[in-house]
Amino acid sequence: MKKAPQLNQLRELITSLDNELLTLLAKRRLLSIEVARSKESDIRPIRDTTREKELLARLVQQGRDQGLDAHYVLSLYHTIIEDSVLNQQAYLQSQANPDNRKHRTSVAYLGARGSYSYLAASRYCQRRQVEMQDIGCANFDEIANAVESGHADYGFLPIENTSSGSINEVFDLLQHTNLAIVGETTIDVGHCLLAKSGSKLEDIKTLYAHPQPISQCSRYLAHNGHYKLQYCSSSAEAMEKVQHGDHTVAAIGSAEGGALYELESIETGLANQKVNRTRFIVVARKAIDVPEQVPAKTTLIMATGQKPGALVDTLLVLKAHNINMSKLESRPITGTPWEEMFYLDVDANIASANMQRALKELERIARFIKVLGCYASETVKPTRLEHGQLLIEPDSSKVAKQQARKLDARHTRQFKPSGTEVTLGQTVISEQHFASLAQMPIEWFNDSFTAHAMALKEAGFQGVIITNNDSNAIDEVKLSKLCKQLAQAGLEAILAIEQTQELSILQEYASALLIPGKQMFNKSLLSTLGSSSIPVLLERNTMASEDEWLASAELFLQAGNQQLILCESGVRNFNHPEALAVDLTSLVNLRAQSHLPVIVNLSYSRDNREALALAASKLGASGIVLDALDDIETSQTLLPELYRLQQ
Numbered sequence: 001m002k003k004a005p006q007l008n009q010l011r012e013l014i015t016s017l018d019n020e021l022l023t024l025l026a027k028r029r030l031l032s033i034e035v036a037r038s039k040e041s042d043i044r045p046i047r048d049t050t051r052e053k054e055l056l057a058r059l060v061q062q063g064r065d066q067g068l069d070a071h072y073v074l075s076l077y078h079t080i081i082e083d084s085v086l087n088q089q090a091y092l093q094s095q096a097n098p099d100n101r102k103h104r105t106s107v108a109y110l111g112a113r114g115s116y117s118y119l120a121a122s123r124y125c126q127r128r129q130v131e132m133q134d135i136g137c138a139n140f141d142e143i144a145n146a147v148e149s150g151h152a153d154y155g156f157l158p159i160e161n162t163s164s165g166s167i168n169e170v171f172d173l174l175q176h177t178n179l180a181i182v183g184e185t186t187i188d189v190g191h192c193l194l195a196k197s198g199s200k201l202e203d204i205k206t207l208y209a210h211p212q213p214i215s216q217c218s219r220y221l222a223h224n225g226h227y228k229l230q231y232c233s234s235s236a237e238a239m240e241k242v243q244h245g246d247h248t249v250a251a252i253g254s255a256e257g258g259a260l261y262e263l264e265s266i267e268t269g270l271a272n273q274k275v276n277r278t279r280f281i282v283v284a285r286k287a288i289d290v291p292e293q294v295p296a297k298t299t300l301i302m303a304t305g306q307k308p309g310a311l312v313d314t315l316l317v318l319k320a321h322n323i324n325m326s327k328l329e330s331r332p333i334t335g336t337p338w339e340e341m342f343y344l345d346v347d348a349n350i351a352s353a354n355m356q357r358a359l360k361e362l363e364r365i366a367r368f369i370k371v372l373g374c375y376a377s378e379t380v381k382p383t384r385l386e387h388g389q390l391l392i393e394p395d396s397s398k399v400a401k402q403q404a405r406k407l408d409a410r411h412t413r414q415f416k417p418s419g420t421e422v423t424l425g426q427t428v429i430s431e432q433h434f435a436s437l438a439q440m441p442i443e444w445f446n447d448s449f450t451a452h453a454m455a456l457k458e459a460g461f462q463g464v465i466i467t468n469n470d471s472n473a474i475d476e477v478k479l480s481k482l483c484k485q486l487a488q489a490g491l492e493a494i495l496a497i498e499q500t501q502e503l504s505i506l507q508e509y510a511s512a513l514l515i516p517g518k519q520m521f522n523k524s525l526l527s528t529l530g531s532s533s534i535p536v537l538l539e540r541n542t543m544a545s546e547d548e549w550l551a552s553a554e555l556f557l558q559a560g561n562q563q564l565i566l567c568e569s570g571v572r573n574f575n576h577p578e579a580l581a582v583d584l585t586s587l588v589n590l591r592a593q594s595h596l597p598v599i600v601n602l603s604y605s606r607d608n609r610e611a612l613a614l615a616a617s618k619l620g621a622s623g624i625v626l627d628a629l630d631d632i633e634t635s636q637t638l639l640p641e642l643y644r645l646q647q
């Protein structure tokens, strides 16, 4: 193998670039505080989405000119702008509440240093440039007592999580305290397996964790049933146990928290959901004022009585005053069975005229109503660009696109009227041969996979696409075991390829290779695989137009290999930025323009996968891809139905 070119020098260059990037980011942050000062004197709103749109459109264009794709530039800048907006809010908030301005503040939170609550609290204080004196508590009541008694200035209470939902205990506690909500903060919760330095994954027998992380990682734990679970009162307690334990124990916690206990993360990404976030509320003895330039939230609790339609009447009051409700929860009222207390978060400042009017009307119809607090909303919705602004073509694709339009382009029906038949091992995929594939990341492979592979085969799948989210090199031992088990179950192995160098290893095990969407513009990968003889699935990039996708297919076909399948996996959806929407219109267009088989990958879709699968099959798809874990039950009835439709 060729020696890596002067790795150390290259790394030094990267390190110095990273230093410059950080210096620039810090300078940008300082400037945004200056902007907040000017908005303070002009009384202008913090958020200016028109300015953000202009800025993002320009950056996407400039990024493209330098070879950076739009999604990359947008996600970086969404993070930068979120930080900028939150810092400006924190600045104005502190100006509006001079009594609360302190250099040092005491904060009560669940657990001890390193717990998720601790991380949320320390980030909140850091943004406000106050030194945190931390008071770890054993439970939520203790947190409330610490604040009520004056022992702590603030209490941090987790209120909801994207995987496990609302935290009922906290809602129940809010019914009985006199504390005011003065803030909210949301943190990303990255669950890892944390162990003492030198511990090996295969030696771990016992896991310590708080019940919340256990429920948020239920899928990982179900796949690794050999661990003995020990429940703890907080993640910090779990980490402390591991710090004093041997090499057979591990804790579930954040890498950042683990570092405080000298623990290393030996497995990452344990949570069921990729986006795993927890929202905390901040409580204090006294309510605060929220400046009118800052987007505010107000939390109310209310009992409406059992009259039919009472809750609807309440909601109509909010609607009549044009107030958006962002959350509604109900909890039983202790001591009065069958009655419920409602918790409402509304997007409004309690000091605003319309909120005051709505409140007066609500007071008339509710049996009980109390404002728990008004505080700055920390939800900074990313500003979206219009479709047209995003689809500015990269110059590099223009030539290929013109080529694609030529009548003799190889992917066209004019070039080849009959549909292409692609053979992957024992499986044929074509206009006449419909295939069902499952998809899973290689990380999910474990020793009990044989049974799962058999179940996939029994459900009617013909092959499995193995993706590799890990940017590290391929683990060949794992790959060979996995492919052996797939072969034993009679399933084709379709392996995702990220770099040309991986071809020699992957083609030894694979019936076909998948060029993932993010590599769709990778010309060297396209031409290398185009020069090979292995069948290939070309996935559409989530931001690519049909023409760009076909231009990549053309580049591949021109190199010689004609065994190509197009794979539609969904495009960015501006309603749900984190989800993908399957583009069935493109399926229809491609079927008309090209002889290449098209398969539709539904495993990233949030929509009704069964309905989409049936629609895709009726619109001429040559196959579908479902999630190897989530969709196994659905597939037992869906796949026979799809095969029946094909006959």
Ligand SMILES: C=C(O[C@@H]1C=C(C(=O)O)C=C[C@H]1O)C(=O)O
Residues within 6 Å of the ligand: 032, 035, 046, 047, 048, 049, 051, 052, 055, 080, 081, 084, 085, 088
């Ligand atoms: C910095 C400003 O405030 C906010 C943050 C922005 C940014 O960080 O670029 C842009 C617009 C505003 O939503 C501004 O108004 O310029």
